[in-house]
Amino acid sequence: MSAEIAALVCAALLQIGTLFVLAVFANMELGSRWTMSPRDLAPEHQLSRFTARLKRAYENHFEGLALFIAAVVAVEASGENSAVTALAAWAYVIARLAYVPAYVMGLVPWRSVLFGVGLMATLVMLFAALI
Known part of the structure; x- marks a missing residue:
């Protein structure tokens, strides 16, 4: 498995983990x-x-993840895997991993910086x- 695919798997697992934590808190609060309703009403x-x-x-991670998936597919399909693309893929994952708590804690401007790191890596x- 390439580093880029491994990073993509980790990014997807991060999304699932975030969903799990969100579901726990939303269920406790709502x-x-x-x-479990169809949510027709607020x-x-x-x-x-x-x-x-x-x-x-x-x-927000879905937005970044869609572009990251495209980047991983493009790198894999073109055969342009390199140390640079592997580093960029892992930079995306690390930035997104840090982004979630930064967003939750309202760390300004750090959540925007972390978003930018993920976007630049992509x-x-x-x-x-x-190339």
Whole structure:
């Protein structure tokens, strides 16, 4: 397994782990009656600041993950795997791993810096695939 694919697997596991933590807190706060419903109506009360931030971090990771998947596929398909693309892939994973708690704790500007690191790592991989 290439380093880029291994990093992609870890990024997906991070997303699943974030979903698990989010589900636990959302169920505690909103109750399973609402979380298991079709959600046609708004919940009776809002999520706490912590859980709402965790939800936004989870949703934001989908945006970055879609581009990261494209970058990994491009690198793998082009055969342009290198130490640079491996480093970029792991930089993405580490940045996203740090991004979730930074977002939840409201660490400004660090969550934006970490988002930028992940995006730049993805761009490095995409450009490497073009060479």
